[in-house]
Amino acid sequence: MNIYIEKDPAQNLWWVHMDLWIASFRSLTEAESFVERLSSRMNAPHSLGATGNNSLSPETFPNSQPLDQHAVSGSVKKLSHA
Template sequence: MKIYIEQNPAQNRWRVHMGLWVASFRSLDGAESFVERLNSRINAPHSLEMITHHPLWSETISSSPPLDQHDVPHSLKQLSQD
């Protein structure tokens, strides 16, 4: 995702662009602080194990039947083999 800051002189605001999303700030300091926090969260280590400890995910994962390879459409199998 491309993240950048742009000044909007017409509204005397600063905009942080994140792909198609835009957040508006009153000051450059506020925009820069947001980008710094966003980047630190994006670059933080993530693991599936952290997600599975969430009650909603744990319940969904444990109650889901195992995936049968024959249930997957042929087009998806082709994509996963490339």
């Protein structure tokens, strides 16, 4: 999964991009904290027999939205890639 942070000066927001999903944050600190937590969870050991709701729909993350490829600007901070 490609994860990176982008500043949106027009809306005074920070966007965390996760492949085709994005989530907005009011500060760089909030965005970096989210990325750190997400990375630690992705890298944590997982059981193959785990059950539960693994749905990644927009309803699961109400502050996220599908990525508009044309809206991506040049102020991008690359954090990780797989």
